Amino acid sequence: MLEVDDVYKSYAAADAPALRGVSLRAEKGDFLAIMGPSGCGKSTLLHLVGAMDQPSKGRVLVDGRSVADLGDDELARWRRQKIGFVFQFFNLLPTLTVLENVELPRLLDGDNGGTCRERAQAMLDLVGMGTKSRRFPAELSGGEMQRVAIARALVNEPSLLLADEPTGSLDTENGESVMRLLAGVNRDLGVTLLLATHSSEAARHARRHVHMRDGAIEALTENPDVAASV
Amino acid sequence: MPRLFSRFILRSLWHQKGRSTITVLGIALGVAVVVAIRIGNHGSIESFKTATESIAGATSLQITAGSGRFDELLLNELGWLDGLGNVSPVVEGQVLFEGHDGETAELLQVLGIDALRDRPVRSYYLLEFDDRRREPTPRQLLELIVDLDAVIATEKFARQHGLAIGDSFPVVVGDRRRELTIKGLLLDEGPGRTLDGNFLLMDIAGAQELFACIGQLDRLDVRLHDEDSLEEAKGAIAERLVPGLIVEQPDDRFGRVDRMIAAFHFNLNALGSVSLIVGLFLIYNSLTISVTMRREEIGMLRAVGASRVQTASLFLGQALLLTIVGAGLGLLLGRILGEVAVRATTVAVETFYIAEAAVASTASQSLRWSDVGWALGLTIPLGLVAALGPALEASRVSPLEAIRGTGRLASARRPSRWALVVAGVAFLLTTVLVRFPSVDGIPVWGYTAELTLLLGAAALVPLILWSLCRLWEVGASSLPRGWRVPGKLAGANLRDASTRIGVSVAALVVSLAMMVAVALMIASFRFTVTYWLDRIISADIMVRPATLNSSIAESQMSPEALAILASDPDVEAIDTFSTRQARFGDTLVTLGCGDFQVLAAKGRLLYAAPARMTSDDVRRAARDGEVFISESFSLRFGKTVGDEVRLPTPSGERAFRIAAVYYDYSNNRGTVVVDRRTFARLFSPDGQEPSPASAALYLREGADPETTRTRLLKRLGENHRLLLFTQASLRTEVMRIFNSTFAITYGLQIIAIAAAVMGVLGTLYTIVHERRREIGLLGVMGATRSQIRRMIVLEATLVGGASQLLGILLGIAMAVILVFVINVQSFHWTIQFRPPWFFLAQSTVLVILASVLAGLYPAARATRFRSAAELREE
Secondary structure, eight states, X not given: OEEEEEEEEOOTTOSSOSEEEEXXXXXXXXXXXXXXXXXXXXXXXXXXXXXXXXXXXXXXXETTEEGGGXXXXXXXXXXXXXEEEEOTTOOOOTTSOHHHHXXXXXXXXXXXXXXXXXXXXXXXXXXXXXXXXXXXXGGSXXXXXXXXXXXXXXXXXXXXXXXXXXXXXXXXXXXXXXXXXXXXXXXXXXOEEEEEESOHHHHTTOSEEEEEETTXXXXXXXXXXXXXXX | OHHHHIIIIIHHHHHTHHHHHHHHXXXXXXXHHHHHHHHHHHHHHHHHHHHHHHHHTTOOEEEEESBSOEEGGGGGGGGGGGGTEEEEEEEEEEEXXXXXXXXXXXXXXXXXXXXXXXXXXXXXXEETSOSSOOSOXXXXXXXXXXXXXXXXXXXXXXHHTTOOTTOEEEEEETTEEEEEEXXXXXXXXXXXXXXXXXXXXXXXHHHHHHTTOTTEESEEEEEXXXXXXXXXXXXXXXXXXXXXEEEEOHHHHHHHXXXXXXXHHHHHHHHXXXXXXXXXXXXXXXXXXXXXXXXXXXXXXXXXXXXXXXXXXXXXXXXXXXXXXXXHHHHHHHHHHHHHHHHHHHHHHHHHTOGGGGGOOGGGGSOOHHHHHHHHHHHHHHHHHHHHHXXXXXXXXXXXXXXXXXXHHHHOOOOOXXXXXXXXXXXXXXXXXXXXXXXXXXXXXXXXXXXXXXXXXXXXXXXXXXXXXXXXXXXXXXXXXXXXXXXXXXXXXXXXXXXXXXXXXXXXXXXXXXXXXXXXXXXXXXXXXXXXXXXXXXXXXXXXXXXXXXXXXXXXXXXXHHHHHHTOTTEEEEEEEEEEEEEETTEEEEEEEEOHHHHHHTOOOOEEESSOXXXXXXXXXXXXXXXXXXXXXXXXXXXXXXXXXXXXXXXXXXXXXXXXXXOOOSOSSOEEEEEHHHHHHHTOTTSOOOOOSEXXXXXXXXXXXXXXXXXXHHHHTTTBOEEXXXXXXXXXXXXXXXHHHHHHHHHHHHHHHHHHHHHHHHHHHHHHHHTHHHHHHHHHTXXXXXXXXXXXXXXXXXXXXXXXXXXXXXXXXXXXXXXXXXXXHHHOOOOOOOOOHHHHHHHHHHHHXXXXXXXXXXXXXXXXXXXXHHHHTO
């Protein structure tokens, strides 16, 4: 489903490459937690997989297709249809209601009909925010905002969900609640989930742990707790 | 997409109501000014056009003398015209109607016709004439107007002034008062529509008596039997006409006036476009602020799958919406301002071009579909062009950059040196373009040169701003202690942002430069006119009829009034001057007639060529039948001393040698002056010297002009309506006309200044918002609120000061082109270049003060960014 093949990423302003020969595979329904200290390259890897950036060298294949071959419009469509993003700071539009925020990816995809609203409402119900669909982001708590962001990421039924430090701005309780929700999404909807985090609490829910340091994968381990439960 | 647009753009516009309103108002104001000027231009010429068309009726061709009237005995030699069509002789003129309140003064167009011959050419529909038939027979019409004081007025005019059939009312003709009696009322049709109802119909004999032109005609109106052979008939008539007469279509007359006024209208349109540029600048500014402030949101939109095209379309849509709403509002506002524009330009138009402009009909001030199409057709594409930059910037926002917040850092760089090349090419083009002549009297290349100059200067703005900031940083260490650090930081901040804010500052520079250029041109013109007046006014009292409201209208002083003036014991000499319109090529010039002997003895003219003109030279010119031409004539037609001008006379076209070129700022259509004796010999149908339109009185030594003026006015009494100006009051009158002429440009200046202030505010607001994290960091590092406020206010002052400095430099360069190229090509006047130093100093203080004030709001905003939350995202 996802194949990262010997990927390098360098930035002009940086002394050392952000990624050095990273290779990784994930199958459909997989749940990987990319772990490591700040600056180890985990977010960079996530951005490359999410087609938000291009590798300096190597290939990233999603469903057998290299994102490097796609033009800007195709990339945008790719992000819209194949990938869902969850960010540390939620990145909700403050002027839109909860429901409208979730509808956004579908509107971008040209869905202006009733299914757009139904689908968005269904996603909000799924993340437990169905009753607050008319509220604005400023009226929600951090944990609630992250649930809305997850609903938005899922509304186009992506095959790959990328979460970049989704619990980084939340307290322990809310963080745990969001992680349980993400794990449930992975388990129940079969969405492949890549989680970048330096929190071992958050990583506890992943099936496999990818340990990174200085832009390279140091180790890839199975999470026995989750593996056993599956 | 519509729903996305509604949520992402409309909602944001609603949340930023203040900014959206300012942008819409800015565009509306720009469109309104341009539309108002169009309405004004249209209105000023439309009343003349309507008058020409209404009076022309079914006329196919008109036969006139090239200048002035012609002898009616010539009709005997034109009997052959009857074979081609119906011929109607006409005498036309204008009288002044003075209302009972003593304050109302309206111009009335008088048409004198031969009722028995005019019927096939024009139809007259009368009110209360016959129960079944409104149109009288020629005989019935003749019976109505057979008395010399009988007129048929329009029903509209009579209603407005409470007049009825049988009533008499006073009018002023030249300086004489006359009573006319209403014998019938015309409906609002045909000739009755002339000048919005300010029209009187008379018998031709009555009109000849009224205008003191017995035995003379203004023209013959011909209605051809076969309308289809118009060109053929015109050619045939032209071949057989006696010398001194010409044949033309009624439209030709309007065309000549239209061509003459085209440059004036073009310049007004060009100045009006300044306000449109201001509106476009506001669109650019508003969108730049939107994109800057919503960078993270745009990044998120891109992250969830918005393509570049979708992103750019959203912001172009925003510009489109603002432009359409602004243009719509502008059209409505323009309709209202149109009335103001008509009033503001009427003085200039009636003084220099057409007297009929004084009666601009209300109908001509209405909004036409062409105005709507023009406003939208011009504003929408320009609005989209203005929005293109910010929209493309939005489309280039990388989802990654926006989420990380690194996009702004990447754009902080030293301005490109390519700007020097761009500016060099633009300036080179400017120097080439200013050498090109006008196109049909319109300074197209002059304005193109202004545009290339603006573009070149705008390209240099970021580089100059960068260099000025470097200089400021060096100098900041000598600022007072509390200002040193904020000063240094302000310089560094602006230097880093010089590329980013370059366009906004350039737009500000352009606004200020235009203001400076226009002010400079007006000041130079004012200086020149004042200097010219001081040099040429030698007479002690200047006299003209009250009806003469225009430098080109034809009005006469009566012999009785002249006799009263001449008999005054203090009056030593009188120099009379008369003018009439003359056809010259395909346009009109003024043919003046003065007394060269008095000019040689007493008068003073400011000569452009030859360098020295003695009294003997003037007398010799009079003896040899030579002419003087005004500088505007010289520049307009490329004639100078020694050349010949060919003028229409009753005996055909004749050549006259030019003896001198003199400066004249009283009209710009071009004047040819001949001595009164030459005029009587060659131009007068009856060999008489013309009745003067004005007179200059030279008093005996020791006589007090004011005392003489009072005495003369008393002697002239109510019977002769003359205006008498002493030198001082003439100067005041000239300056009144001058100020009225340029009133509209002052209005445009105010708009430019308002835009400049809004520009500074918007630009600073953007800079501050972009740097909110850096400002927050300064706070965390220990900078006080007051230091941050000072830093932002200093940035505002630097932007305003630098813009004003560049604006003055650019404005001076633009004024040079305005004064020495555009003005000469449009108005054919040379102007002495005089910078208004006091105004420049005053405007500098104002702009800097406005910049400081504009900086206070962003400064207050900046101090709110000092929360840890602003840094958290880093």
